[in-house]
Amino acid sequence: MxxxxxxxxxxxxxxxxxxxxxxxxxxxxxxxxxxxxxxxxxxxxxxxxxxxxxxxxxxxxxxxxxxxxxxxxxxxxxxVARGDQLHPVQAAFIAHDGFQCGFCTPGQIMSAIGLIEEGQAGDDPERVRECMSGNLCRCGAYSGITEAVLEAHANMTAAKQRRSA
Amino acid sequence: MTPEINLTRDPAHLRHGSSIGQPLTRTDGVLKVTGKARYAADNHPPGMLYAVIATSCIARGRVKSLDVAAAKRHPGVVDVMTPAHKPELAEDPDAKGNPFAFRMELLQSDEVRYANQAIAVVIAETLEAATEGAALLSPRYQVEIARVGLDAGEPYAPPVVGIGNPAEVVHGEIDAGFAAASKLTDATYETPAQYHNAMEPHAIVAVWDGDKLFLDTPSQGMAIAQGRIGGLLGIPPGNIHINSPFLGGGFGSKGLVSGPQMLGIMAARLVGRPVNLVLRRSQMYGPVGHRASTRQRLRLGADDAGVLTVIDHHARITTSSFDDFYEPAADASHTLYASPAIRTAHEAVRVDTGTPLFMRAPGEATGSIALESAIDEMAFACGIDPLDFRLRNYAEVEPTTGKPFSSKALRQCYARGAERFGWARRPLAPRQMRDENGFLVGWGMGTATFPALMFQGNARAVIRADGSGVMESGAHDMGQGAWTALTQISADALGLDLGEITFRSGTSDLPDAGIAGGSAHTATVGAAIHNAGAAVIARLAELATPDERSPLFGAGNAGVVARQGRLHRRDDETRSESYAEILARAGLAEIDASGTGAADPAAQSHYAMHAHGAVFAEVKVDPELGQIRATRLVGAFAAGRIINPRLVQSQLFGGMIWGLSFALHEEAVMDHRSGRILNANLAEYHVPVNADVPPMDVITVDEHDPHVNALGIKGVGEIGITGSAGAVANAVWHATGIRVRRFPIRIEELVTGLS
Missing domain, CATH: 3.10.20.30 (Beta-grasp domain)
Structure with a gap:
């Protein structure tokens, strides 16, 4: 078959x-x-x-x-990256130390990219935490993850506005 | 401010650090965010087969039959490994060569000693075929009644607890302590079995080449694993090459090689092809260790001034029916609070589970939540603020030994944490605060502590002809940031900038770095790197200072300083020479030297060495539904020298989340009829998700410790759990007035009391 x-x-x-x-x-x-x-x-x-x-x-x-x-x-x-240029979410995860062991990280990043596209969390940290809760992190890097998603969202929104302006 | 490394044992080589103390991002960060970090199960050697373990669904008894024929008939199945069909081992896996060679189930018999034990291994061309083959084995059992829980059998006194600690310790006169007390509390706390649940399941890709063995497998201790695997297989440990550059979390469960990893190696031997074996999540609830359940009775006495007269901490703990690991829960009471009389004692009960093991802060975590709850209860009984009570009972020397602390900035931790949190506004009585939505608000605190341990590790330093450096040590990065922190230490040890050095790690052919555990890896390997660096710099100096052609000629007595790739005369820093120039003149392609990091027995006999901290928690409780939300956590920690503040903050956050989880979330629920774990999965075994975790704040208090090790590092991997668990539990009491002594605290235990 x-x-x-x-x-x-x-x-x-x-x-x-x-x-x-x-x-x-x-x-x-x-x-x-x-x-x-x-x-x-x-x-x-x-x-x-x-x-x-x-x-x-x-x-x-x-x-x-x-x-x-x-x-x-x-x-x-x-x-997700364009050659050597990281996606804004990837860069933000590094900057905010949004991972430790790194095993959940690909899933967290894909989830974050999806969430930002969905536009259902915006810049509200409570919503980000809720909408990222399908991705477990046993190391407990959640503070960094939330900060990274918020920063990436802000950067991507600003970039979009620059492009449309 | 740039920290300075002082080579205290060799003042001729005073050097100035430039990388240590910097909040660098992770050197493995790009690999991890792009999916290029290669974990064990990501390796696919040519011809690789898949092995899937069939596990027992009973907790005690025998396997009567397996339908091996049905499994073998399934397309793609290559072989089925069973007790009757497996490679011979050189050593009985039940032999007890040393206390930390834990017994493992390698199909040596048909006996079942716990649920989820391996009873066969199906090897197939695809993962799907192996999985189906394992299901087709349809085992039949002879079932015996399982022994479950803390009352399963007659308790006995274990020979030792933890790593060779005495099971009972008595300091002072216990009876006199009780007699001197005007207030007594007597409370019993229960903590459940917990499972490490690293995100990466235990995995192994095993490739045999004659009697050489190549393994991709996560390990917190590669050299120990080589020894254990070599012993079981009857091959020299040096024939075993372990590749473990990234661990998807360990938390102790990957400290020692586990039975399932051995089964993967045996399967590869059996079929003569490379084999991949990855545990299913449910299979991690058995053969790879867990935190034992405990029942702890704490009897405290205090006088009219709120000063402790006695701490009597008794712990009952579980271990497996067939091996010995005893969670040293009561030992948490040895070091934290001053008391003229302290007794800690343990008793154990055998149950039908896999053998418990080290799980992040073994003993400290379980003991801390009980002790911090008991202290909170006594403070309230005395009518004293919990922070004030802790300060009245502040240990100026280690209570049970009388040794001075090598350093202890706990007072500053209390002060700075309390200030950041706003603790001074806390009402003494419970159930006094509500938020704007009518939720009950409670504030609690706990003291954190963890010993500053050192194991033994080695490193090799190289200076190359172009002046660049290499540092090698087979260290283990399980997420704590060893790649990064040890690279920083390496740069300073070699007197080079980060860009000029290569740090090699994560494979067993490098110098043995010991074990990544006990929060001791950075201290141990850091010291080894520091010493290796000093030794190679000394060799450079030996080349240059006797040589008339060198500007450093004659500097032997005054000494030299290594900085940014050059040696400088200490008495005249304008006279210097680069590493490259020194090696070129000597006609050497490179020079190397080795170093070892280990505890200093003299310092250890003089000083008690611990990290400390203070954690403050706010929770909100729905007065009708009993739902608990942690809303704020503040931790202030003093843990010696901080190598990388960014990574240390992450470690402490992670530990605090584990503490929160201990108090409110995680528990393996046992079915008392079958001995099976009812929630052996990540949906029902609750680990905190992002929405469970409140905004957190970590303060690191400066602490200079000249005694713990050459770099003054105490370690931060585990301390975050301690204190935090108790702080959250105490906050729940403060919110509701209901003292729950069985953890995790559940809604149902609050909701009846609230109504």
Whole structure:
């Protein structure tokens, strides 16, 4: 039983032959496409380490079957920076020390990028904390994460205004 | 201000630090935010197979049968490792070579000693096939009744607690202490089993090449792991290469190599191909350690002036049915508060769980929440403000030993934390404050403490012909920031700027850095680096000072100073020579030297060495629903020299969040009928999420400690939990007037009392 799907991953269209229908998007990325930046912390949608963007929306890739996302546009942590230039969220995570061990970090960053796009938190720290609560950090880097999201949001909003002005 | 490193044991090489003390961002930051940091399970050697452990769903008994044939029939399954089909080991995994060679389940028998124990390993071409194969094993069991909880059996006195501490310590006259008291409190506190739950599950990628073994696996102690693995397999430890550049969190659970990691190695041996084995989250609740549950009785006595006359701290703790690790919970009472009489004692009960282990602040965390609660209760019984009460009982020397402290800026911690928090406005009685929404508001505090430990570690320093430097030490970065902090120390140790040095770490072929634990890694490896740097600089000086062609000729007596890649005569700093020039004249491509960091036994016998702190917490409680929210946390800590303030703040924040979690969130709930953990997952085992964590404030109080080690480092990895847990619990009492003594504090325990 062979299944073939096409995915646009970080801007590159890829034809993926799947011999097994059980493969999740997370395991596809990590074990078959050598995109190991996305992490598996629980495999049950409880920790958020596997957060990626699918068609612009943040999802737990461990709960998504690859087969059911034929044609999807996927962004992972590997597709966020532009060459050596970090995404504003990545830069803000470094500046605010929004991580320690780094294992939840790809998921936190993808979630933050998704959240800023959704526009549902704005510059309200309480909303940021709530809307980032699907991403666990056992090291407890939450203060830095919240500050990083707020700063990145401010920088990205300012940049957008400059562009439209 | 630029800190100065004083090479106290070798004043000829006084040097000025420029990197230590700087709030640098992480040197591994870009790798971590771009997904390029390669953790163990990110490695895919060619031909790699996937191994999945099948685990027991009973807590005690025997495996009667496994349907190996069904698993093997599944497409993609390559082999099934069982007690009847596995590589031979050179050593019995139940042999107890030393107290810290913990017994592990490596399929040596059909016995089940706890739920989630490995009973077979399925190896397959894909993760999906291995997972399905493990499910198809359909084990049948002979079940025995599981022993669960603190009353499961007859308690006994453990031989030692923690790392070789006596189970009972008596200081002064206990009976006299009680007789002298005009106020007595007697309260019993319970703390649950907790699981480390590092975000990265234990993982191993094992590759055999003849009798050489290459491992990608997270380790807080690579050399110890090499020894243990080599012993079990009957190969020299030097044949084992461990690659552990990044740990996705450890917290103690990756301090010693675990059974599942060994099973991955055995699976690779069995099939003759590289094998990846990653634990499922639920499988981390058993074979990789946990914090034991405790029941602690604290009886305190105080006189009319609010001065303690006795502290009697008794702890009952659990350990596994088959091995010994005893959480030293009562030892928290040894150092914090002055009292003419102190007794700490432990008793243990065997239960059917995996063996408990070190978990961030083992003993200190469990003991601290009980002690800080008891102190709070006594302060209220005496009608004294909790901070004032702690100051009245301030320990000027270590109470149980009488030793002076090597340094102790706890008074400043109390003062600065209280000021920042606004503690002076706290009403003495509980349930006096409400916010604008009608929520009950409470303020609580706790004292933080953790010993300033040193283990042993080594480093090698190199100066190269171009004047640049290399520092090597097989240290472990589990998120605390070893890559960064040790690079900073390396730069200063070599007298070079950060950009001119390379710091190599994270693999077992580098000098043994000991174990990343006990909040001692920066101090231990930092001292090794400091000494290696001093030694290589001394070698440079030996090349230059006897040489008439060097501007440093004859400086041997006055000594030299190493700074920014040059040696300067100490008595005439205008006379200097660069490292590159010295090596060029000597015709050397590089020179190297080694250094060791270890505790100074003389200093340790003279001084008690501890970090301290004070934590203040505000909580708000819904008067109808009993819902508790921590709304403010302020911690002031004195922990010797701070290598990197940015990373230290993060460590202290993280510790305080663990304290908050201890008080309000985390608990492994045991099913008393089956002995299984009911919430072995991250949805139901509550660790704080971002929304649970209030705005926090950390103050680091300057502390110069000339005794702890050459760099004056005390360590900050664990102290943040202590004090914080008690502060939050005391704030809940202050908000509600209800004293909950079983942790975590739950809504249901408040809601009946509130109505």
């Amino acid at each position: 062979n299944h073939s799907i096409s995915l646009t991953i970080n801007g590159v269209l890829r034809e993926v032959a799947l011999a097994d229908p059980r493969v999740t998007l997370l395991d596809l990325l990590r074990e078959r496409l050598d995109l190991t930046g996305t992490k598996k912390g629980c495999d049950r949608g409880q920790c958020g380490a596997c957060t990626i963007l699918v068609d612009g929306r943040r999802i737990n890739s461990c709960l998504a079957l690859a087969l059911s996302h034929d044609g999807a546009e996927i962004t992972t942590i590997e597709g």
